[in-house]
Amino acid sequence: MDWLQQLINGISLGSIYALIALGYTMVYGIIKLINFAHGDVFMVGAFIGFYAIKGWGLSFLPALIISMAFCAVFGVLIERIAYKRLRNATRIAALITAIGMSLLIEYGMIYIRGAQPEAYPADVLPNKAINFLGVHINSQSLFILLTSIILMIILQFIVQRTKMGKAMRAVSLDMDAARLMGISVDKTISFTFAIGSALAGAAGVVFGVYYTKIEPLMGVIPGLKAFVAAVLGGIGSIPGAMVGGIFLGVIESIVSAAGFSLWRDAAAFVILILILIFRPSGIFGKNTREKV
Amino acid sequence: MKKKFSKVFMVSALAAGILAGCGTGNQSASGGGGNSDAFKLGVNMELSGNVASYGESMTKGIEMAVAEINKAGGVEGKKIEVIKNDNKSEAAEATNGIIKLTSQDKVNAVIGAATSGNTVAQAQIANDTKTVLIAPGGTSPTVTVDEKGKVREFVFRTSFIDPFQGTVAANFASNNLKVKDAAIFSDSSSDYAKGLSDAFKKTFEKAGGKIVAEESYVGKDTDFRATLTRIKAKNPSFIFIPGYYEEVGLIVKQARELGITAPLMGADGWDSPKLVDLAGADALNNTYLINHYSTEDPDQKVQDFVKAFKDKNNGDAPNAFNALGYDTVYFLADAIKRAGSTDSVKIQQELAKTKDLSLVTGVLSIDKNHHPIKSATVLEYKDGKQVFNSKINP
Amino acid sequence: MKKSKSFWAFLILAAVVYVVVQFFIGSGLINIYYSNLLITIAINIILAVSLHLVIGITGQFSIGHAGFLAVGAYISAIATMKLELPFILAVVIGGVIAALAGLIVGIPTLRLRGDYLAIATLGFAEIIRIALFNIDYVGGAAGMQVSHLTTWTVTFVCLVITILVITNFTNSRHGRACIAVRENEIAADAMGINTTFYKVLAFAIGSFFAGIAGGLFSHNFYIIQPGNFGFLKSFDILIFVVLGGLGSLTGSVISAILLTVISAFLAQYPETRMIIYSLVLVIVMLYRPQGLMGTREVTDLFKWKPAKGGN
Numbered sequence: 001m002d003w004l005q006q007l008i009n010g011i012s013l014g015s016i017y018a019l020i021a022l023g024y025t026m027v028y029g030i031i032k033l034i035n036f037a038h039g040d041v042f043m044v045g046a047f048i049g050f051y052a053i054k055g056w057g058l059s060f061l062p063a064l065i066i067s068m069a070f071c072a073v074f075g076v077l078i079e080r081i082a083y084k085r086l087r088n089a090t091r092i093a094a095l096i097t098a099i100g101m102s103l104l105i106e107y108g109m110i111y112i113r114g115a116q117p118e119a120y121p122a123d124v125l126p127n128k129a130i131n132f133l134g135v136h137i138n139s140q141s142l143f144i145l146l147t148s149i150i151l152m153i154i155l156q157f158i159v160q161r162t163k164m165g166k167a168m169r170a171v172s173l174d175m176d177a178a179r180l181m182g183i184s185v186d187k188t189i190s191f192t193f194a195i196g197s198a199l200a201g202a203a204g205v206v207f208g209v210y211y212t213k214i215e216p217l218m219g220v221i222p223g224l225k226a227f228v229a230a231v232l233g234g235i236g237s238i239p240g241a242m243v244g245g246i247f248l249g250v251i252e253s254i255v256s257a258a259g260f261s262l263w264r265d266a267a268a269f270v271i272l273i274l275i276l277i278f279r280p281s282g283i284f285g286k287n288t289r290e291k292v
Numbered sequence: 293m294k295k296k297f298s299k300v301f302m303v304s305a306l307a308a309g310i311l312a313g314c315g316t317g318n319q320s321a322s323g324g325g326g327n328s329d330a331f332k333l334g335v336n337m338e339l340s341g342n343v344a345s346y347g348e349s350m351t352k353g354i355e356m357a358v359a360e361i362n363k364a365g366g367v368e369g370k371k372i373e374v375i376k377n378d379n380k381s382e383a384a385e386a387t388n389g390i391i392k393l394t395s396q397d398k399v400n401a402v403i404g405a406a407t408s409g410n411t412v413a414q415a416q417i418a419n420d421t422k423t424v425l426i427a428p429g430g431t432s433p434t435v436t437v438d439e440k441g442k443v444r445e446f447v448f449r450t451s452f453i454d455p456f457q458g459t460v461a462a463n464f465a466s467n468n469l470k471v472k473d474a475a476i477f478s479d480s481s482s483d484y485a486k487g488l489s490d491a492f493k494k495t496f497e498k499a500g501g502k503i504v505a506e507e508s509y510v511g512k513d514t515d516f517r518a519t520l521t522r523i524k525a526k527n528p529s530f531i532f533i534p535g536y537y538e539e540v541g542l543i544v545k546q547a548r549e550l551g552i553t554a555p556l557m558g559a560d561g562w563d564s565p566k567l568v569d570l571a572g573a574d575a576l577n578n579t580y581l582i583n584h585y586s587t588e589d590p591d592q593k594v595q596d597f598v599k600a601f602k603d604k605n606n607g608d609a610p611n612a613f614n615a616l617g618y619d620t621v622y623f624l625a626d627a628i629k630r631a632g633s634t635d636s637v638k639i640q641q642e643l644a645k646t647k648d649l650s651l652v653t654g655v656l657s658i659d660k661n662h663h664p665i666k667s668a669t670v671l672e673y674k675d676g677k678q679v680f681n682s683k684i685n686p
Numbered sequence: 687m688k689k690s691k692s693f694w695a696f697l698i699l700a701a702v703v704y705v706v707v708q709f710f711i712g713s714g715l716i717n718i719y720y721s722n723l724l725i726t727i728a729i730n731i732i733l734a735v736s737l738h739l740v741i742g743i744t745g746q747f748s749i750g751h752a753g754f755l756a757v758g759a760y761i762s763a764i765a766t767m768k769l770e771l772p773f774i775l776a777v778v779i780g781g782v783i784a785a786l787a788g789l790i791v792g793i794p795t796l797r798l799r800g801d802y803l804a805i806a807t808l809g810f811a812e813i814i815r816i817a818l819f820n821i822d823y824v825g826g827a828a829g830m831q832v833s834h835l836t837t838w839t840v841t842f843v844c845l846v847i848t849i850l851v852i853t854n855f856t857n858s859r860h861g862r863a864c865i866a867v868r869e870n871e872i873a874a875d876a877m878g879i880n881t882t883f884y885k886v887l888a889f890a891i892g893s894f895f896a897g898i899a900g901g902l903f904s905h906n907f908y909i910i911q912p913g914n915f916g917f918l919k920s921f922d923i924l925i926f927v928v929l930g931g932l933g934s935l936t937g938s939v940i941s942a943i944l945l946t947v948i949s950a951f952l953a954q955y956p957e958t959r960m961i962i963y964s965l966v967l968v969i970v971m972l973y974r975p976q977g978l979m980g981t982r983e984v985t986d987l988f989k990w991k992p993a994k995g996g997n
Contacts, residue, residue, distance in 0.1 A: 005550075009517040034801060082968060089975035091800070092747065096928045099921050100967035107340065107960035115344035117538050119569030129549060138549055211514040212570050213542055215345065221512055224917070231805055256518030262480050262508050266816040269809035276806050277794050339956035342913065378956030382914050383829070384907040388722060389953060395719040409829050412909045416834060432828065439831050480819060481913065483828030510819075 006257040007250065012141040012210065014249020015148035019203035020226035021233070021241040022155060023075075023196030029236035030172040030192045032091060036098040037078055038200055039223015040105035045071045045201025046214040047109070050118055060124050064147070064205045068198040075197025076190045084186070102223075109216040117215035120208040144206050151202055152242055158195065159238060168192055172236065228272050234282025243283060330373035331366065331634050333358065333621075334393035336404030336414060341381030342512070345538070346406040346613050350428050351376065353617025354403055356604060361621065367628045372621075375399055383413035390414040394421045400634050401426070403620050406613065408432035408483050415447045422446060424639050426624055428616040431457075431484050436662035443661055446636070448643050450620045450656065453663050454484060457559040457582050458491025458534070460668050460684050464580065465530050466499040468670075468682065469555060473502045475528035477519070477543065479535040480508035488534035488559055504528050509539065516543050517550060524552050536561040537611070541570025548575040560584060564611035573676030582668050583612060584653030586680055597652045612653075619651040693850075700846045704839075711838060721838055725906055727946045728841045729899050732848045734926035734942040735935060736895035739852050741924075742933040743861065744888040745868025746796060747804040751923045753791075753811030754893040756915035758784040758900025760824055763832045763910060773835040777844070777901030784897020785890045787814070792889035796882060799871075811920055818912035829911030836906035844902060848895050853935065855891065864888050868933075929970055931977030936984040941977070 020042050027035045045067045052063040082101050086094045128139045159165040167188045170178040179185050207222070208214050225248060233244025248268060255267045275282060335354055338347030358372045366372060375397045379386040386405055393399045394417065401424040405411045411430035415438070418425035427435055427449040436447045465471050474496055479485035493503055505526040507519045520543070523531065531547070531554055533540055540562050547556065548571075555578050562581040585591075587598050587609060597618060601610040610618075626649055627642035628634060646658045654666040667685045671678040707724065710716040716724075737751045762780030765771045771779070795806040824830050855861050863884045866874040875881050904910045926945060930937030948966065952959040970978070 005521050006518055009515070009521065013515045028801075032801075034804075082972065085972050086975055090932070092741070092928055092932065093971050093975035093977075095804075096925060097968055097971040099925070100964045100971065103960055103964035104968065107964065110340070110344065111957060111961060115340075115348045117345060117566060117570075119541070119566060122572045127549075129551070207514075211542060212545060213514065213538060215538070217342070217344070217512075218514075227805070228809075231802075235801075252515075253518040257522060259507070259522060261519045262510065262820050263816065265510070266813045269812050269816075272809050273795070273806050276798055276802050276809075280798060280802050337956075340960050375954070376956050377953050378959055379953075383909045383911055384726075384903065384914065385953070387907045388726065388950065391719050391722050392950070392953065395717045409909055409911045409913075412829075412831060413907055416908050434828075434831065481827045483826075486826065486828060 003257075006253045008137055008141065010250035010253030011246055012144060012249070013252065014229075014246035015145050016203055016207050016210070016245075017222065017226050017229045017248050018242045018245025019148055019151065019199050019206065020222055021229040021245045022152070022238060023200045024227050025230040025233070025235055025237060025241040026168075026192050026196045028230065030168065030189055031083070031087065031094075033083060033094050034098065034227065035083075035196075036095070036223065037082075037101040037105055038196070039219030039221075039226070040102050040109075041071050041075055041078070041197045041219075042200040042204045042207070042222060043109065043214070043216060043219035044074060044105065045197075045204030046208045046218065047113075047118070047204075048201065049205030049208055050120055050214060053124055054121060060205075060209065063124075064202055067201040067205045071201025071204070072194040072198040075193040075200075078197075079190055079193040084189075102219075106216055106219070113216070115216055117213050120212050120214065122212070124209050140210055144210050147202070147206055151199060155195065155199065156238065164188070164191055225268065228268055231272060232275055232282055234284035237282070237284040240282055240284030247283075329370055331368070331370040331401075331628070332373050332375055332397060332399040333624075334375050334377060334390070334397060334399035334402040334404070336377045336379055336386060336389040336393060336402055338381040338406050338410065339376070339378035341379075343381045343407060346429065346536070347379075347381070349611055349613035350406050350617035350620075352605070353428075353601075353610070353614040353619075354621055356601065356614075357618045357621035357625075360600075361625055367625050368632065368634055370634065372625075377404075379405060379410055381407075381410070383409050386410040386413040387417065390417045390423075390425070394418075394423050399423065400636060401624055401639065403428060403617075403624070405430065408435050411435045411447075411449075415444050418446045419444050422636055422640075424448070424624070424636050424643065426450065426620050426643075428620040429613065432487055433661070433663070446640050448623075448658065448662050450616055450623055450651075450653070450664060452560065452584070452666065452668065454487025455491040456663075457668065458488040458493075459495045460582050460670070461488070461532055461534075461557055461559065462492045462495035462499065462501075463684070464582075464670055464682075465532070465557065466496060466501050469530060471501065471530040471555075473504045473528055474530040474532055475505035475507070475523050475526060476503060477507050477509065477516075477523060477531055477533045477535075479511050479539060481511040482535070484536075484561065485534040489532065492532050492534070509535075509543075511536070511539060513539060514542060516546050520547050520550050520552065523547075524550055529554050531556045533558045534561065537564040537567040537570070541567045544571040544579060545575050548572075553578070555580065557581065560612045562612075564613075565609040566611070568673075568676045573673075576673035576676060579673045580681065581671050581673075581678075582684075583671055583678075584615065584666065584669065586669055586671050586678055588678055588680065593650065594652055615653050619653050619656075622651055623649065623656065696850070697846075700842075704842050707838065707842075722906075723946070723950055725836060725838055725841045725902070726950070727943050728838075728845045729902050729906070730923075730926065730942040730946050731939050732845055732895055732899040732902070733923045734930070734938040735848055735852050736892045736899070737923050737927050738930075738933075738935055738938040739855070739864075739888050739895075740892040741927055742935070742938065743856055743868060744864040744885055745871075746885055746889065747800055748807040748889070748892075749804045749917070749920050749924055750791075750807030750809070750811030751892075751896055752915045752917065752919035753807075753814040754784045754788060754896035755900040755903065755919065755923075756811075756814055756818060756912070757787045757893075758897025759904035759910050759915070760818060760830070760900075761897070762901030763830050763904045764824065766835065766905065767830065767832060773905065774840070777840075777898055777905075780901035781894045781897035784900065785894035787897075788890040788893025789886065792886045792893075796885040796889060808917055808920065811915075811917060815912050815915050818915075825911075827911065827913070829909050830904075831909050832904045832907075834905060834908060836902045841902050841906075844898055848898070849935075849939075852891070852895070856935070860884065860887065925967060929967070929977055931979035931981060933981040934977065934979040934983055937977055937979030937982075940979065940984070 049063045049067040130137045229244040229248045233240025255264045377389040406429040408430045411427040478489040557580040559582045631638040631642040649656045657665045670681045672681045758780035761783040762776040765776035791810045926942040930941035
């Protein structure tokens with residue numbers, strides 16, 4: 001039953017990647033920016049959740065909501081301060097700004113509270129090992145999977161069924177045409193950042209509860225991995241980000257389970273490169289051909 | 293077009309020239325500055341980058357010790373002035389840092405760095421400029437001995453060396469716990485963990501034990517379940533986990549969740565109050581660690597240190613990095629006192645002669661390779677508390 | 687005629703700069719701190735200029751340059767420490783192997799465009815780094831100790847050669863082909879330019895000089911560890927190029943100098959170092975998104991005479 005155990009390990013990890021990847025993919029879809037600061041919003045979310053739980057003694061759900069709300073505002077602030085001016089600049093200038101923002105958030109956090117890690121309290125969610133077919137399933141990992149799925153359903157609903165979601169899709173398809181149609185592009189972009197950042201904040205809290213350890217540089221690697229996941233799934237595609245995240249988590253588990261844990265990150269990148277070369281638009285992406 | 297590029301050449305060359313000019317200008321301005329009455333102590337630490345939390349912890353310990361010594365009148369009538377340099381957790385920056393500290397700030401001694409690699413990057417400069425360099429955390433034997441086996445005269449350390457801790461752990465496993473088969477789960481991105489696991493393997497196999505699984509993780513990982521599941525399948529009766537508390541806390545937690553009940557053991561990298569928060573008190577039962585000292589030790593020196601540290605840091609208990617940083621300053625101050633001078637050659641000679649110096653992290657003597665000889669303490673976690681198990685002399 | 691004249695002018699100027707600096711070092715006016723800083727700056731300029739060829743001239747968005755730096759650093763370190771070859775030869779070997787690595791990485795990935803290429807190069811650089819972690823021959827995580835062999839003279843010569851080669855390349859018909867690829871790849875293709883060839887060529891040359899910088903780097907800092915060549919290092923190099931102005935060689939030289947000096951200066955303020963550094967980055971990008979120099983060269987500022995016909 002080892003493989004089942006490994007599969008569950010992978011899906012739990014992957015659902016966190018998926019939550020972060022959603023923010024990446026939405027922001028990229030709408031303004032074609034690789035928002036490197038996204039991983040750090042995830043970190044901020046984890047800390048907000050931590051202070052809400054430990055400082056104010058809140059339980060999981062209120063902490064999750066506070067963290068999401070804070071991150072939404074934070075994400076919009078980042079967009080308004082740093083990215084808005086650069087909307088018509090070269091993509092690379094925007095990318096460098098994103099790297100700068102990422103460093104600023106990381107080291108701002110270290111300046112405020114130091115670099116040492118913090119541990120989430122263990123009793124936020126019931127932590128019981130459920131024995132199922134000889135496999136230890138942690139009740140927390142079920143909670144986390146559930147949280148991720150609910151959030152993704154809500155997101156899918158917002159994007160597909162609401163007016164704002166329609167505006168988002170329109171702006172990502174053609175910004176100028178959307179503006180001509182009377183859509184407020186600025187508002188829509190801010191809204192996209194708010195949603196993406198809120199999801200990153202949620203991922204931060206979920207990560208904290210599941211993995212316990214949070215620290216100011218925790219966003220770097222998951223941020224990068226989530227980006228890989230977003231590309232795997234087809235950047236710009238919401239179901240793609242979910243599938244890409246879970247796929248990446250499972251691949252990592254399989255590679256570790258096969259005894260190549262040191263090559264795990266390399267495996268993720270090898271798959272990334274293979275996908276880029278043979279199917280550059282990712283699993284779910286639309287293949288667009290550049291025209292003259 | 294062609295003309296344009298010729299100018300490009302000139303200007304880029306000029307830029308380099310101008311900069312060189314600026315350089316000399318600055319030097320005369322800053323070289324003579326500073327307080328000559330103070331004993332200047334350079335601290336070249338990982339204050340940003342990957343292992344910033346270790347560097348920061350050590351610096352905290354260093355600053356605390358310096359404040360105490362200054363309050364008591366300083367060394368040889370001079371106050372100690374700390375000059376910090378951030379090496380960004382990069383070897384190149386560590387080299388640049390010690391060059392700056394020795395040639396610009398003209399420090400009398402340097403403390404750094406938290407990891408072996410970044411200390412090795414400074415060792416040669418320290419030797420060339422005859423500046424004493426003490427590493428609170430450089431645990432690899434290569435820190436004080438170069439690749440040709442020659443001792444680096446001016447380089448010292450306060451921590452154990454890797455082979456020693458690995459050997460202690462192996463002996464403890466085979467003699468005290470009487471286990472015959474063990475697994476190693478080591479941090480492949482850290483030379484510290486690598487040194488420890490090599491030594492453990494050698495000693496454990498020599499004692500007739502068998503290593504049934506050898507797995508690794510990469511520092512900053514958070515999910516170890518996949519590899520732990522693999523280890524569990526081999527059913528080892530003991531798991532050695534050399535690594536730092538940040539990852540170990542999660543490993544212990546996840547191992548227990550997966551139903552691994554075997555005793556786990558690690559070394560001084562484990563020591564931090566955060567470990568209990570990360571792993572949870574229950575999960576830590578039946579785990580052991582090697583450490584320099586125990587915070588529960590009734591010894592006056594230890595208790596004073598723990599109390600003073602808690603007062604300064606909102607009640608947080610010190611970790612091994614804090615204690616090592618703290619002791620490094622006292623190690624240096626003791627040598628200065630015996631030398632009766634702040635001349636670095638004299639300090640170096642006295643540091644090498646250090647014998648039975650009583651510090652928070654144990655009684656310290658320096659051997660001919662500038663490795664510290666101190667006894668190690670094996671501690672056991674019981675309900676989140678470190679409990680003294682046994683003392684092992686080198 | 688004109689070309690050779692400017693060529694010699696540059697060489698004479700470089701020689702003068704070298705003699706002056708060497709005189710300062712020899713006479714003790716520049717202490718070891720500044721001479722080391724000069725070496726660091728020179729290495730960073732080589733890195734910036736080599737990436738400038740890839741991003742600025744050919745328009746290929748590579749964010750994995752540290753991977754080639756790592757290849758050069760490790761190969762040259764193996765050459766001197768294990769095979770006991772002379773230092774200069776080792777640096778050249780490092781460059782050649784890095785160029786080969788550039789070919790291997792470039793041929794499959796350069797079919798990609800824009801952000802996809804960026805991510806693929808980042809992925810390759812990470813694979814190189816992870817591979818180094820897992821090779822015990824070069825010490826794995828513990829790294830490899832390297833003798834200190836880099837001198838100001840060698841570094842400066844490498845710097846001059848790098849700038850010469852890259853400017854001459856940019857100036858040649860091959861360089862113009864690269865610029866055509868940058869400006870509009872489809873149009874360049876239609877004009878009969880073998881776009882893939884030029885992209886790979888620029889990439890390999892860029893990697894070669896990154897490898898050279900790697901050789902100088904490893905022999906200047908006593909120890910090399912795979913952790914030093916992560917994607918943050920790639921970003922550092924990228925920042926040199928973008929902050930200076932994409933397509934401006936002098937821009938990347940100036941920003942490499944400025945940022946290296948700023949970073950060295952800030953090392954004594956560890957608490958705020960990275961905050962100031964990142965703020966500088968964000969503010970420059972917000973107010974000058976085209977970089978300090980835009981696409982112009984410093985020399986353009988000194989153009990007191992309008993360009994003559996036939997130039």
